[in-house]
Amino acid sequence: MNTLKNRVQLIGSIGREPEIREFGEGRKMARFALTTEETEEQSGGETITRTSWHNLVAWGPTASLISKRVAKGDRLALEGRLVNRSFVDKEGLKRTSTEVEVLDVLVLNNRRKPEYQAPF
Numbered sequence: 001m002n003t004l005k006n007r008v009q010l011i012g013s014i015g016r017e018p019e020i021r022e023f024g025e026g027r028k029m030a031r032f033a034l035t036t037e038e039t040e041e042q043s044g045g046e047t048i049t050r051t052s053w054h055n056l057v058a059w060g061p062t063a064s065l066i067s068k069r070v071a072k073g074d075r076l077a078l079e080g081r082l083v084n085r086s087f088v089d090k091e092g093l094k095r096t097s098t099e100v101e102v103l104d105v106l107v108l109n110n111r112r113k114p115e116y117q118a119p120f
Contacts, residue, residue: 006081012036020067030063058102075108
């Protein structure tokens, strides 16, 4: 059991445009939401689809890729790890949040036009 790690693998669709922030020394962060769906067939033949929303954050080169190549509605396959964080909201209340820190991403379909197209 000592080979188990904190890893999450998801395939889903971007639920809203990624929020990109840049910090000093060229450090970049992307924050976005991903929806995943699970379909289950009931005993009566009825199909039920459950949609889950996941909060994601990416840093550095992964955030740069997301800022250039990802838009709302795109499908992604990604791997990351669960991260818990605490913060104080605008009303002064302490809140906690669980999000997936994206470590690797694969864009499955891209709704944006490519930055460069070959002349042939």
